[in-house]
Amino acid sequence: MAPHTIRWGIISTGGIATKFSQVSTPHSLRFYSSNRVNHVIYPPSECSSHAQDILVDPSTRDVSDVAHKIAAVGSRSVASAQAFIDKLKAGKAPFDWGAKNGLLDNTKAYGSYEEVYNDPNVDAIYIGTPHTFHHANAKGALLGGKNVLCEKPFTLDMDELDELIAIAKKKKIFLMEAVWTRFHPIAYAVQDVIHSGKLGKVKRFSSEFSKDLDPDNQPYSHRMIDPALGGGSLLDMGPYPSVWAMLVLHHHPLNKSRKPPKLHFSHQTLYPRSNVDLNSRWLLEWEGVSQAMLMTDMSTHGPKESTVYISCEEGDLALEWGPFKPQRFWIIPHPPGAEKSIKVKTEHHYPVSAGGGMAYEADEVARCIRDGKLESERMPWEESRIVQGWFDQVRRAGGGVLANVKGNAGK
Numbered sequence: 001m002a003p004h005t006i007r008w009g010i011i012s013t014g015g016i017a018t019k020f021s022q023v024s025t026p027h028s029l030r031f032y033s034s035n036r037v038n039h040v041i042y043p044p045s046e047c048s049s050h051a052q053d054i055l056v057d058p059s060t061r062d063v064s065d066v067a068h069k070i071a072a073v074g075s076r077s078v079a080s081a082q083a084f085i086d087k088l089k090a091g092k093a094p095f096d097w098g099a100k101n102g103l104l105d106n107t108k109a110y111g112s113y114e115e116v117y118n119d120p121n122v123d124a125i126y127i128g129t130p131h132t133f134h135h136a137n138a139k140g141a142l143l144g145g146k147n148v149l150c151e152k153p154f155t156l157d158m159d160e161l162d163e164l165i166a167i168a169k170k171k172k173i174f175l176m177e178a179v180w181t182r183f184h185p186i187a188y189a190v191q192d193v194i195h196s197g198k199l200g201k202v203k204r205f206s207s208e209f210s211k212d213l214d215p216d217n218q219p220y221s222h223r224m225i226d227p228a229l230g231g232g233s234l235l236d237m238g239p240y241p242s243v244w245a246m247l248v249l250h251h252h253p254l255n256k257s258r259k260p261p262k263l264h265f266s267h268q269t270l271y272p273r274s275n276v277d278l279n280s281r282w283l284l285e286w287e288g289v290s291q292a293m294l295m296t297d298m299s300t301h302g303p304k305e306s307t308v309y310i311s312c313e314e315g316d317l318a319l320e321w322g323p324f325k326p327q328r329f330w331i332i333p334h335p336p337g338a339e340k341s342i343k344v345k346t347e348h349h350y351p352v353s354a355g356g357g358m359a360y361e362a363d364e365v366a367r368c369i370r371d372g373k374l375e376s377e378r379m380p381w382e383e384s385r386i387v388q389g390w391f392d393q394v395r396r397a398g399g400g401v402l403a404n405v406k407g408n409a410g411k
């Protein structure tokens, strides 16, 4: 049967859209315990782009039921949209597959986002603008009748998110937050290990996304600094410690009710230059499962081999940095003299397939649309709401410039 093909419209030509992966030479990687992906792997890169990744041959990730095409690119400048398309067409392996196979034929370059919302040849829109525009862009796309995949963080606050969900429900249109990590092979593997009980009960959990962005040497207009663009570490980086807590603890078999966790306390260190948060910490508790300490920080890199650390009865699990796309984890015995059934440290590789790792979430969108779903079971609205709720609470308690800022719900 022919694959169900989604005709994408891409909104914005910024960093996430244009940080083209410098990947050209395939090599085979052997890995210890993955049985989900086992074919040609390309070297991992932090730079990923939705537009570029959907141009990779889907068979490299064992996908044949869905496919992608780029029907339109919208930018505030038509020249930028056209340059973006030209760059995609000039992509190297594995991204050249799309141009060679017609995925960029007749792609339209628009000098506004509205034209993409209204293009009848577009099925779904990917939104890659700064956080403070997500709500307006997603709302415009939904009102134009388009399915939506919106970059993280979904919105600035819960009211904005609830309005988008209400529109999607009313118009019966698919809507999803682009938390790509949820769809990576390693995310399933980590859940399998912890939820199988092989390591016993979870005793403690910590996860963080720390990265030195050298804020003092960035212009004020940088979206991580400028409050008008939703600056600070929490909104940009917070989805990643959160995704691991949600997958491991919220989805834990012991959390039968799937009740949201309690947020005990939070703290933000403010960055005097613009009064956004330099770092944020918050403590959650899933009753009967575990507590979890989550952190974001844009002033330092943080630990390389334990961006997520899950202490369990029989041994621990540690994930490599960065939490947005780790490719390895380790199972680690307790300290000498305190070992339980885990006696030796083992390493487990789960690399993403060819490309940067963003095609998995695009495949999910395509399948959901094909199947007439409004939301994804792997990235459901309620779980975006839980995480958005933490951000609202942490931001408000932090006292920074964004503490009392309200989003644009209703506008």
Ligand SMILES: NC(=O)C1=CN([C@@H]2O[C@H](COP(=O)(O)OP(=O)(O)OC[C@H]3O[C@@H](n4cnc5c(N)ncnc54)[C@H](OP(=O)(O)O)[C@@H]3O)[C@@H](O)[C@H]2O)C=CC1
Pocket: 011, 012, 013, 014, 015, 016, 017, 048, 074, 075, 076, 077, 080, 081, 128, 129, 130, 131, 133, 151, 152, 153, 178, 180, 223, 229, 236, 324
């Ligand atoms: N999933 C992931 O791994 C990643 C996700 N992201 C998310 O993507 C979003 C965008 O981040 P990033 O690509 O780094 O951002 P950039 O600042 O690099 O680009 C944002 C783009 O948005 C458009 N835009 C529209 N209005 C404005 C405005 N007033 N000011 C600035 N830009 C505007 C511009 O595109 P144009 O001129 O074409 O209209 C601009 O190039 C964020 O929400 C971020 O959280 C970012 C990086 C990685």
Ligand SMILES: O=C1OC[C@@H](O)[C@H](O)[C@H]1O
Pocket: 046, 236, 237, 324
């Ligand atoms: O979403 C993201 O993931 C990758 C990071 O490098 C980037 O800062 C962030 O926006």
